[in-house]
Amino acid sequence: MSKTNYKHVSYLWDVAEATKLANDEVGLLIYRSNLLGADLRLTNYGGGNTSCKAMAKDPLTGIETEIMWIKGSGGDIGTLKRSGLAALYNDRLINLKNIYRGLEHEDEMVELFNHCIYDLNSKAPSIDTPLHGFLPFKHIDHLHPDAAIAIAAAKDGKRITAELFDNTIGWVDWRKPGFELGLELKACLDNNPGIRGIMLGSHGLFTWGDTAYESYVNTLEVVEKCAEYIEESVRKNGSVFGGKKIEGLEEQQRKEQAAKIAPVLRGLCSSERSMIGHFTDDTRVLEFINSNDLDRLAPMGTSCPDHFLRTKISPLILNLKPDADLNNVEELRSQIEPLFEAYRKMYAEYYTTCKHPNSPAIRDSNPVIILYPGVGLFSFSKDKQTARVAAEFYTNAINVMRGAEAISEYTSLPRQEAFNIEYWLLEEAKLQRMPKPKSLSGKIALVTGSAGGIGKAISRKFAEEGAVVVLNDLDQDRLAAAGAQFLKEFGRDSYATVQLNVTEGADIKNAFAQAALNFGGIDIVVNCAGLSISKPIEEHTDKDWDLLYDVLVKGQFKITQEAVSILRKQKRGGDILNIVSKNALVSGPNNAGYGSAKAAQLHLSRLNAAELGPDKIRVNVVNPDAVIADSKIWEGAWAEGRAKAYGITVAELPAFYAKRTLLNETILPEDIANACYAFVGGLLSKSTGNVLNVDGGVAMAFVR
Known part of the structure; x- marks a missing residue:
């Protein structure tokens, strides 16, 4: 398929650039990863991972052995560099199956990945490492494309996948990422030899190839077909999300309303720690929040774990008219505060109902995503980047709901499964390893x-x-x-x-x-x-x-x-x-x-x-x-006036001011x-x- 045949994804492969890397499989992995990450229709910021397997000399034996290079924990494929890769002996990784004690103990395998490290300067291997290692292909892409997740999150996604791809894409039901999911992917391949990829229920997509280019094109083709299928269904249905329920405001009015209400929302969201906000009135967001199906779909939450981890169990919906008078702050707070109290209560009940004996303590019970019908989406988090990315992920979740509803019926993660991801001990350990906030973080x-x-x-x-x-x-x-x-x-x-x-x-x-x-x-x-x-x-x-x-x-x-x-x-x-x-x-x-x-x-x-x-x-x-450096005040007449007042030249001013101080210092x-x-x-x-x-x-x- 040539680059001109794609409508829903971007073909970015440059033959001349790739040719420069012809003898460097790891370089081609990074090149492919950056291209995939550059198209947010293929994956979100920090989402998904890519890998390649190639031969390299074992530094201890000198024998050529297969090494897997894979995006390390916490990285982003769009900005991936060699330093962001983990490199492991693939045979050692596969042999970990011999000591695996089963699903109840799969988290203990993550620490054992360190015994498989080839490059001692490696990034820490991610939880998805065995998902790539157990599959035999030289190049593998695991992405979270909205179009694919829409099918993966549809009520009858398994049937749709089989029919759409004529059984050339396998299916694995929802399973939390980890060692067990890696085994299930391998079993799916063994039971369906010759398939070109695997759909992960409610989660994402695995595709592959024998070369970096084959994997890249395979990924684009599969996502393109998913997107085409969804858009054709939307055209047949004639509307999405049950049609429009309310008329949104014009852009300038949306911005004015958002600016008025944002500080009130921020204050309420900051009841436990100071938060930074982000606002978007993206057309995809407006289509969702102004629809008849908002109240049905929004409380269901997201499906893909990457979405969920950043957006929380569900958003808070403001029951305000788009053109409500927001100037009376006390009246506004009296309407909004009960919504926050109800959300915090819901979140506490969710935690209490789903927690395990060893679960981390409950975290901030305030919403991350706030939807104001007719106006837009607000997100609040510890810093601007995290808030912005949360909004982007929820927009991806909206795309998923839109697609799933167009072809079937959207399904979200069960509450317990969602909790198991949010309060996963491995995720908690990752949070604990993060640098402590700076003194003005959140300000x-x-x-x-x-x-x-x-x-x-x-x-x-x-x-x-x-x-x-x-x-x-x-x-x-x-x-x-x-x-x-x-x-x-x-x-x-x-x-x-x-x-x-x-x-x-x-x-x-x-x-x-x-x-x-x-x-x-x-x-x-x-x-x-x-x-x-x-x-x-x-x-x-x-x-x-x-x-x-x-x-x-x-x-x-x-x-x-x-x-x-x-x-x-x-x-x-x-x-x-x-x-x-x-x-x-x-x-x-x-x-x-x-x-x-x-x-x-x-x-x-x-x-x-x-x-x-x-x-x-x-x-x-x-x-x-007398702060003279880089100051417009000291340009021209002021400096001349002060110099004249003290009977000196302009050039002598810095030394003059320093000498007249008790500390003899220039400020x-x-x-x-x-x-x-x-x-x-x-x-x-x-x-x-x-x-x-x-x-x-x-x-x-x-x-x-």
Whole structure:
């Protein structure tokens, strides 16, 4: 089949690229894996695994022996590299059958995989290792394509598979991944010689070939046929999910409603730990949540274990009208809180009913997936990537339900089987091996003026400590450059960007709406945007005065005002930090407008701290001085004005400022960032109304 014949999958094989790897089976495995992982219709992020078997010299005997290379535990085939593979002596793996004690003891086999390791630098072998090892084929793909799982999760999927593929695809009923499933796959092949693949009930697909290319094409052909069959059934039925029940809102209205409700949802989802959110109004999601069958299908949960592990037993459905008035927060909470209480009770009953004597303790009982009919899907998890991937997996689950309902009737995993996956001791061990969360993990920060200078340094520090950040600036080019830097350093899920003029109310509202849409809300707000004007009093104009007070004082007030509305929706407290200046406390020449505006910022901080304490919102101040590096303030007239005031040249300013400090130190943006982190990092959570000077020691600026 040529690449032009595929409609439902992408043919990406490049002969020239593959030819370069002609004598490297492992290289071809990685190449094939990356191509498969690049098409989310074939598998989800982190889902599935691929393998190849090839001969290599045993380093102890020098004898050529068969080695299996397979994606290691926790990897992603789309980004797989050689370092992400596990390499095992395949004969040793097969011989583990001789000591297997049966289904009740299959988990103990995972540790024994280590005795089969060929490459001592291997990634840890995954639970699916025997599924590949027991099959004799040189190249094997185990994927979770939505189209295949739709058939695998259909009530009569076994019959459909046999008829659709004329018995060339085998079938194995649902079995939790592990050693026993590997044996069942081998038995299926032995009983059906000549088949080209095996469908795993409620789970996924195994396909293979004698070469990397044959395996790749076989996979594409099987998935293509599944997808064609489903789409033909949809066309015959004329509708999906029982047709449309409600009319959804237009896109802009959906975004507005989502931004309003997201902080309330996030606050409720964060009752046990701080969560980060994600929102999508993908057309596939809307088709499902606006349908007649939503209330029947959603509580059933997902089928594929990869989906289930990331989306939980079932979603929470909001019983709100799409265009409901969400402005009355107390009224909104009174409608939503009972839904969360009912969900937590359901989850606790699920745990109690299904748990085993050795099951891990119950985990967070809040929902991961929240569906708002007419608006979209919210997901909440420990970080942005996990929340985004959960939404992607639930979208895959929607695709599965859509396909299964089109060809037959959707079936989900039985509750006990789902529990056995979610609270699997091997999964728990994997969770326990994960790095401990950083101090700002689960936190969302917005630092005004964060495309350069102090603002960018603060944002970088927060991102390094685990927070997600909303980068913003008035200068669009500077903002784009900062975004590119954060993408390279921290990845796509660490930040969002939005243009922001702190003197424009519409910009401010939009910035916080974007924080809610991208991450669910806000935790830390740093008022850092600023400018400076240094002139003798007789040269100051009304325009100068108004600009200073609009940006520094009114801007701080308006940003704080909008931040408070979000923080109160979440009901989890928060931090507001104001980057002021030693000039708020020290009198100097040619500084009437700037110095007095900074003094206003400082006292406004005290007033806010006094007012917001009952909401657990802490307001603190960092007072820098002479932070010249990467600062737009020090470009042009301000530096010239200060140099003139002190009777020195602009070039002499850095040394001048350092020498006048008690510590004889130059102050850098990173120093201010560290001071901000000191306030929000957890050790000062009972501190508010404070001023922290970061100026190298200027005695006149001591707070008395």
